[in-house]
Amino acid sequence: MLRTWRLLLPLLLVLSLPCALPPSSASPEPDTPWGASYFPNIPLLTQDGKQVHFFDDLIKDKVVAINFIFTGCGDSCPVETARLRQVQKLLGERVGQDIFIYSISIDPYNDTPATLKRYAEKFGIAPGWTLLTGEAADIETLRRSLGLYIDGLENGRSRDHNLSLIIGNQATGRWMKASPFESPYILADRLANSLHNWKQATASTQAEAPMIRPPSTGEQLYRTRCSSCHTLGDAVPGATRGIGPDLLGVTRQRDPAWLVRWLKEPDKMLAEKDPLAVLLYEQYNQLAMPNMRLGPTEVEALLGYLEEETQRLQTPSAQR
Template sequence: MGRLSIWLGTALLCWTFQVLAEDATPWGEGYFPNTPLTDQDGQQVHFFDDLIKDKVVVINFIFTGCGDSCPLETARLRQVQQLLGDRVGRDVFFYSISIDPLSDTPEVLKAYAARFKVGPGWRFLTGDKDQIDQLRRRLGLFIEGVDNGRSRDHNLSLIVGNQATGRWMKASPFENPWILADQLANSLQNWKTPSAEQSYAQAPDIRPPSSGEELFRTRCAACHSLGPEDGQGIGMRSVGPDLLGVTQRRERAWLSRWIREPDRMLAERDALAVMLYQQFNRVAMPNLRLNQQDADNLLEFLQQETERQGTLKQAHAANDGAGSAQ
């Protein structure tokens, strides 16, 4: 009888610890609202039960009428999706939830996803605005005075996490896609797959980026490549045109204004702006709110990179010619 009492006491203590542990984490079933939502295919789902329970997920909030940050964020996540490949929809799940559900019907969201060539495993969702706002508050992605202000500004953070383990983190939409993909596929999954061994002798030289290069990497590279060395032709950045040589193809004054005021130029029906809009799947160039100095720095970098890669190409051609002559 004494042993049974001890066993029952131990079992009760373990159960108590388990309950306390579950209560201690804010990321369990009792924390998340089970918000009803509708995806781009018209399927009805619930946020906790159908979308995040026991899953590794990345969640962001967008609206398709956004002319600045949302297209950039969607393009960046598209790169992450391509890096993860068929793991998306199997091991990792992407969710983009509209903050403008009155405008963003399932049909509108489906067309938006198609413009960005989004693959399987990524759902675009709409629902009741008040319930979506409450969900954003619970996820820590709602800033009072910004998200409920008169303007259409909103919190740009992503939230990524593993609901089963309770590991969650915020991430920037300007995050390097390789870093974000690694967090989703490895850190949050806690996979035991060892990293591929590579020689440090093959590591590239590290040089401090210029202001223009930093702007390109953080703002432009989600949609644009910069020549063969930067992913041209492998589908990573096919949302917009490759920018190698663009300073030679276009007038500088036009480029400068296009960088700073693409929305106004499209509204004015600028011929070249409209042509690019039509050519690249009707994805509008976002207004990134860059000033004149930013535009000058960016154009200087694009010119320097065009010249640098041109010099490298000539050197490689000369080496190839010398080798064939031997």
């Protein structure tokens, strides 16, 4: 018996020592370096004239998408805004609840709250997506902290700017840059699922997975440059129309030379008061067609794809 107790005593002593239990699922997440001490908590004004602070009011403990625009931009910014509008539609009511979108002006001298409000109305931006302006120096500081400022490109005299979009979850410190011309489905998935650590269940199955085929150069151009504002025979009946006209049949409805120039320099054509350019501008909420810097090869590829889709979709099913 004595021998047995001598053998059990060390075991009992070990069991009686305090032990460190693994953290429970309710344990708070570790502090992230992307906290209040990192972000400049600059004051900003919303399109409704309300003052907010960047960290405290806009991003703290939130999943967000942030980009920088200016309303006088005639090329990339409108396309970028239209792409985010698609993302907002895909996310639905979650925008403003557990996902927030912010577009901050890099031209605060001209982009007053009232100007931003008109811009939001033109694009049909829904609640949960806030447009903001503020002091130029503060906004530059913010862009630098987010890694969205390029020395050498931006010298204070030019409004050229980094087009990257940054998305992240401030609470977990997970941030990533993305192209604003990325597929809206990919951007929506990152905001809704990966940045939320896939907390919301999805009903997708293998049977629902789409077939993937390599797109042509023309289709790539359409999907990255045009589909934000236009449909191609896929407009939903009764739905709010797109930002621009449907492009199905456009290669047969417009003069080829006019189309080529329109894709290359729509800003110049509008400035010259081209009758059709002015008509489209007035019909579509005075939103100017952006200059997408397309070269001859890109224009040819894009028009070729539009014609192919027109042929495919307008051919009677009996002839297919």
